[in-house]
Amino acid sequence: PIPKPPAPLPANDNGLKLVNDPAHPFIAAGPNDIRGPCPALNTLASHGYLPRNGVARPDQLVTGVMEGLNLGNDFAKFLVYQAFLMNGNPLTNLMSIGMKTPETGPDPPKPALVGGLSQHGTFEGDTSMTRVDAFFGDQAVFNETMFQEFIAFSTKYGFNGTYDLNAVAELRHQRLLDSMANNPELVFTSPRILSAYSEAVFPTIFFVDGRLNNRQLTIDAARHFFDFQMMPADFHRQPAPVNFTIVDPLVSEIFNKHPFTPGVNKGKGNFVLMPETPALSNFCGIYEDIVLRVVPGQYPKPTGALKQALNTNLDFFFEAVSEEHNCTQVFPYGK
Ligand code: HEM
Ligand code: MG
Numbered sequence: 001p002i003p004k005p006p007a008p009l010p011a012n013d014n015g016l017k018l019v020n021d022p023a024h025p026f027i028a029a030g031p032n033d034i035r036g037p038c039p040a041l042n043t044l045a046s047h048g049y050l051p052r053n054g055v056a057r058p059d060q061l062v063t064g065v066m067e068g069l070n071l072g073n074d075f076a077k078f079l080v081y082q083a084f085l086m087n088g089n090p091l092t093n094l095m096s097i098g099m100k101t102p103e104t105g106p107d108p109p110k111p112a113l114v115g116g117l118s119q120h121g122t123f124e125g126d127t128s129m130t131r132v133d134a135f136f137g138d139q140a141v142f143n144e145t146m147f148q149e150f151i152a153f154s155t156k157y158g159f160n161g162t163y164d165l166n167a168v169a170e171l172r173h174q175r176l177l178d179s180m181a182n183n184p185e186l187v188f189t190s191p192r193i194l195s196a197y198s199e200a201v202f203p204t205i206f207f208v209d210g211r212l213n214n215r216q217l218t219i220d221a222a223r224h225f226f227d228f229q230m231m232p233a234d235f236h237r238q239p240a241p242v243n244f245t246i247v248d249p250l251v252s253e254i255f256n257k258h259p260f261t262p263g264v265n266k267g268k269g270n271f272v273l274m275p276e277t278p279a280l281s282n283f284c285g286i287y288e289d290i291v292l293r294v295v296p297g298q299y300p301k302p303t304g305a306l307k308q309a310l311n312t313n314l315d316f317f318f319e320a321v322s323e324e325h326n327c328t329q330v331f332p333y334g335k
Pocket of ligand 2: 037124125126127128131132133139
């Protein structure tokens with residue numbers, strides 16, 4: 001049986017807390033430990049909030065991000081089950097936080113990918129801030145040249161040289177312009193548009209020490225998470241669980257500074273708009289796009305235990321969007 005996603009943290013344990021504590025020491029990833037494109041999950045694995053080998057069940061991922069960084073329960077489930085449906089193995093209930101690995105067990109039939117979080121064109125996509133587009137090289141690994149640009153934008157636009165919401169808005173826009181000009185295979189449509197804009201904002205929330213909680217990320221703290229995959233010394237998580245109500249307005253704010261229409265490049269510098277696909281503001285449309293197009297793309301006609309596992313995970317995914325976002329559940333494989 002598939003473990004249910006864990007409940008919210010109890011009220012006496014959902015607040016400010018030292019998380020870089022003796023029970024969760026940093027240990028650098030060893031040669032057999034998998035790391036990938038997400039600086040938060042890499043860091044949580046290196047502190048033992050996730051299995052240190054980088055292969056985890058979705059319920060472990062939900063627990064890990066709640067405990068380690070104080071993601072709210074709905075928000076954690078949204079990210080984790082979205083990723084799991086695209087990149088995990090529904091038969092073994094395991095997912096790699098990086099490259100594809102035999103450690104997730106025997107795959108379901110193709111076209112299922114079970115590629116891990118590094119699988120390009122699923123959750124991972126173009127215009128990342130500290131990783132190159134897959135067209136240019138390894139889309140999962142930290143890139144120092146790009147981090148220098150992250151620093152330059154923080155210096156130019158951020159308060160006191162921090163990565164704050166102004167710096168986020170400008171860097172996010174610049175990364176899109178860069179890829180439009182240079183990546184002939186750029187894809188910037190649902191669901192990638194949502195992760196791209198959310199991930200730009202996340203560091204100003206989750207990587208800032210919860211005692212300060214001023215949405216101004218110092219370059220030193222950014223260096224720790226993005227590059228060292230390590231929490232800064234004495235790091236405290238967010239003072240209260242962070243759900244959509246906190247994240248959504250920040251995402252809207254940066255979008256409104258530089259709005260865009262989804263699209264794809266047909267060759268360098270030739271960005272073809274796709275206004276018929278869900279816009280960034282259409283959250284439930286993106287949920288439906290994932291459930292009715294992306295997931296069936298890998299699982300066109302599942303049967304038996306596979307279908308059952310997919311439906312269970314689709315239910316968990318829906319739980320995350322039913323309350324704050326009030327979406328209506330859709331069913332790719334019938335009720
Ligand atoms: C990037 C997964 C939570 C911060 C990514 C990517 C994936 C991913 C697949 C690669 C996307 C790309 O850039 O192409 C997840 C999952 C999470 C999670 C499954 C489950 C909870 C978080 C949290 C943070 C975070 C809590 C908090 C800071 C980031 C950032 C990037 C990223 C900043 C972008 C890196 C870059 O653009 O260079 N994540 N993530 N993630 N994630 Fe996560
Ligand atoms: Mg990427």
